[in-house]
Amino acid sequence: MGTTRDRLESILARLTDRAEEERVFLKLYEDAARAAADAADARRKAGVSLGPLDGSIVSIKDLFDVAGEATTAGSIVLRDAPPAASDAEVVRRLRQAGAVIIGKTNMVEFAFSGLGLNPHYGTPGNAVDPERIPGGSSSGAGVSVAEGTSEISIGSDTGGSVRIPASFNGIVGFKPTARRVPTQGVFPLSYSLDSIGPLARTAQDCANADAVMAGEVPQALAPYSLTGLKVGVPRGRLFTETETLVAEAFEASLNLLSKAGANVIDVDIDALLAEMEKVTSPASIASIEAAEIHADWLDAKAELFDPRVRGRIALSASLPAPVYIRMMRRRDALIAAMDERLKAIDTLALPATAVTAPPTVPLLVDDQLYRQTNLLVMRNTMVGNLFDLTAISLPIPGQPRPVGLMLMGRNGYDRKLLEIAASVEKAFAA
The missing domain is CATH 3.90.1300.10 (Amidase signature (AS) domain)
Incomplete structure (x- = not known):
């Protein structure tokens, strides 16, 4: 060392x-x-x-x-x-x-x-x-x-x-x-x-x-038994447009967890996802809040921005305050509903990203491809932020390109999720 x-x-x-x-x-x-x-x-x-x-x-x-x-x-x-x-x-x-x-x-x-x-x-x-x-x-x-x-x-x-x-x-x-x-x-x-x-x-x-x-004291993660672990898989809209390599690696990881004793079950969250999409349809929460954060220089220093970044922020700069306030109140209700849904399981499991890392050059020259790819790449991970969850991505071993297995847990259950992740990591290495 x-x-x-x-x-x-x-x-x-x-x-x-x-x-x-x-x-x-x-x-x-x-x-x-x-x-x-x-x-x-x-x-x-x-x-x-x-x-x-x-x-x-x-x-x-x-x-x-x-x-x-x-x-x-x-x-x-x-x-x-x-x-x-x-x-x-x-x-x-x-x-x-x-x-x-x-x-x-x-x-x-x-x-x-x-x-x-x-x-x-x-x-x-x-x-x-x-x-x-x-x-x-x-x-x-x-x-x-x-x-x-x-x-x-x-x-x-x-x-x-x-x-x-x-x-x-x-x-x-x-x-x-x-x-x-x-x-x-x-x-x-x-x-x-x-x-x-x-x-x-x-x-x-x-x-x-x-x-x-x-501000906590670091401690060794206690082993979390995979035997009887309730792993929910939210099949549906989060599994569309998934690259074959990613889909196959994910299924292999589920099989490994099942063999280790985990109970893998389907969990339907599509209605909650659809409602959150509807709630945030006027603009993304991040873009609305960013419009306020950057208000002092969004126009005054427009030429210094990455145009792709500035364009997305500027679109939300004129959104009326009542629309934003209503959006955030409805989000609170959906967060509570998701927490209730997740009480029956220990963790959600899904691919961290629907695709492996795409080539850089095409994204540099094609704005539409950039936007489409960005939305697809963020689709699965952003669920954890919108619904105020804790989440982790673990590398699935043995793949020709890196593929992440994402585990998500309820708000405040960070330690439990980390312990589960460490046990999954150990199973991957066996």
């Missing part, structure tokens, strides 16, 4: 070698990271530990405040913004836990897409196939963990922005229940839907980072 400093230097050397074409990281903190690594090594040598994150090499998405610098959120709109007065709360907690923060990772401008494209800083190539998209909006986060330039990366998830890059790059991505992890000092996409979550190699690493960020 070596020292933390040795692992850090190995990563920094890799990044130096490719500095001319770097697209995964937007900023590196070499000096601060070396100091943190040396401190972690000194503690380890003295037999002292701050916990499981002590000495872990962690990257953070470009929307987290770091004291003394502008938070740009993957944009050039904010490059001249005032510097942050202090670290984001989650960054502060990670530092206190001994994390070695190596740098900020690339992202979709203002986190407004699930594909991962960024015209300002370049698009990171998928870690498995650089000709394919990384997934977004936490694009650099997913690639960094998968390629080994971070051990853990912290992203945000508003419609799937942690789970999509995890699925596309073959790693684990965890979305906690919204508001469990503080968003203070995190540039928002949607006040109602944003969650802060980790990407890592294992469910346990995600659980450790999540606990630290939520």
Whole structure:
């Protein structure tokens, strides 16, 4: 394993070698990271530990405040913004836990897409196939963990922005229940839907980072018996247009769970999904709230935006307030109805994304294909945000391209979901 400093230097050397074409990281903190690594090594040598994150090499998405610098959120709109007065709360907690923060990772401008494209800083190539998209909006986060330039990366998830890059790059991505992890000092996409979550190699690493960020004490995940585990499969509208590779990998994972003793049953949530689609038909919640967040510069700095991002936000800028308020009240009722539906099972299971990572180039030149692909890629993951659930994407082993199995749990049942995920992960590895 070596020292933390040795692992850090190995990563920094890799990044130096490719500095001319770097697209995964937007900023590196070499000096601060070396100091943190040396401190972690000194503690380890003295037999002292701050916990499981002590000495872990962690990257953070470009929307987290770091004291003394502008938070740009993957944009050039904010490059001249005032510097942050202090670290984001989650960054502060990670530092206190001994994390070695190596740098900020690339992202979709203002986190407004699930594909991962960024015209300002370049698009990171998928870690498995650089000709394919990384997934977004936490694009650099997913690639960094998968390629080994971070051990853990912290992203945000508003419609799937942690789970999509995890699925596309073959790693684990965890979305906690919204508001469990503080968003203070995190540039928002949607006040109602944003969650802060980790990407890592294992469910346990995600659980450790999540606990630290939520202000809890990290603990080993207890084994959750798969025998008798009630796994609900929401067949119907979430399974249309699914790539054959994804469908076959998903069915193989269900068969494995069944053989391990799980009780796999169909759960019909289509009526709830249809009603949520109707409720949000005037505009997406994220676009409405983003229109308020960006109101001061949406027109004044229009030429600095990615046109695909600005266009979607601008469409919602004139939506009447009563429409938005009614939308949110109806959403609350649907959240309660979904929670009632999920009481009969332990977890929902479905493909994290309906397709594997598509090639990048066609999406760069075809706006209609971009929009269609973005909607399809986010379709399954956004259920977790709209209905205020907790969710995780696990890589299904043995596939020619990465495929994510998504498990979703009830609001507030984050620990249970992580324990189930760790047991599924173990079954996958057997």
